[in-house]
Amino acid sequence: MPASAPSLSLTWTDHLSGCRGFLVVDRLVRGVASGGLRMRPGCTLDEVTGLARGMTLKEALHYDPEARYVPLGGAKGGIDCDPRDPEAYGVLVRYLRAVRPYVESCWTTGEDLGLSQDLVDRAAAEAGLVSSIQAVYPLLDDEPGARRRLADAFAVEVDGIGLGELVGGCGVAEAALTALDRAGVPHRGTRVAVQGLGTMGGATARFLARAGLTVVAVADIKGTIVNPAGLDVEVLLAARDGHGTVDRAALRPGDRELPGGAWLTADAEVLVPAAVSYAVDTSNQERITARWIVEAANMPVLPEAERLLAARGVTVLPDVVVNSGTNAWWWWTLFGDVGPDAPEAFAYLRRSMRGLVESMLTRAQTDGTTPRAAAHALAEERLPVIAERFGSYR
Secondary structure, three states: OOOOOOOEEEEEEOOOOOOEEEEEEOOEEOOEEEOOEEEEOOOOHHHHHHHHHHHHHHHHHOOOOOOOOOOOEEEEEEEEOOOOOOOHHHHHHHHHHHOHHHHHHOEEOOEOOOOOHHHHHHHHHHOOOOOOOHHHHHHOOOHHHHHHHHHHHHHOEEOOEEHHHHHHHHHHHHHHHHHHHHHOOOOOOOEEEEEOOOHHHHHHHHHHHHOOOEEEEEEEOOEEEEOOOOOOHHHHHHOEOOOOOEOHHHOOOOOEEEOHHHHHHOOOOEEEEOOOOOOEOOOOHHHOOOOEEEOOOOOOEOHHHHHHHHHOOOEEEOHHHHOOHHHHHHHHHHHOOOOOOHHHHHHHHHHHHHHHHHHHHHHHHHHOOOHHHHHHHHHHHHHHHHHHHHOEEO
16 A cells, blocks of 8 residues: 555654654544554664554454444554663653643554553553543443443453453464465464564464464574474463563473574474564575464564565565454454453454455455555555545544
8 A cells, every 4th residue: 555644753752861752643533543552672763654554554454334343543652762671661651741642632552562551551540641542432432331341351361361462362373374274284283483472472372372283483582492392382471571581491301492583494384473573684584484474563574575585485464464453352342342251352353353364365366466465455445435434634
């Protein structure tokens, strides 16, 4: 889809630390846009601009005229700061104070790379906000009921992990499983490597392992843990810290430690980059032997690298579809398409993701294009329909 100028783009500088933060609103629908807030060293305005555009596409791709879920525009926030820095929380609070008028009026946000939802909620309260998603409240028919429903959903736990932390990975896993099923590849015996064991990567590893796939490699900030016979995903998840780093004391005798980039060359059919953007570039893509790359992270494969991968027969399932489940689940729950119940949420999410991935892959096959081009084409067809029905503000 051709890029257009965003509705809003701003850069903020923290007067105490010198850290910079960014907010980009790509598009408003009914005056509101949706998109998470990330914190990582090296975050840039260009990065946040691309992510905001991606959020516009994700909203459009999940548009269902029969659903209660009202599609929003796309936005994103980012802070150039290491979330492990002792001063990071103060930077987060000051950033939210600075952008408070936008959160109150038009930008609904939540956790993204480097930040948990609990941390965002705590900082938002300290910054004087009612909620990080309060801009959407005027669009609700029953605001108190909707807020209770979402709060109840976030209180649900499944095997010790919150439902809000699991839905995104469930969607990523379903995208991968749909591609395998279309290709006639059995789940059992299919090997997968995951980069990042935080909220998205950890949940994805859990759902793929429970579907019968063998997780042979996971990477965190300390390096890559591999075991050709299969890693014990549940043990690794239980041994994570708050940033997704695994305590190496939990490793089994057959588990080995390799450098951080080893996940790329793992002997696996499926790669799941679930951490940083720009992880796969033109130089390291040639070492990939997997058949599918499933983008759980935002923008992990550079465009030129994707072209080279496609020429080698490697299919990239794009982030705008693959990792859209978390955002969609928030709104399905808030607007009342699903209740605060894990089985109901997972079933609804799986149906939606499977239908979306099937549509994308069928379109790609029909048009002779990549899945990303097909996803963008689907979004381009839906955006005018959304704008005609709900109006847009640019």
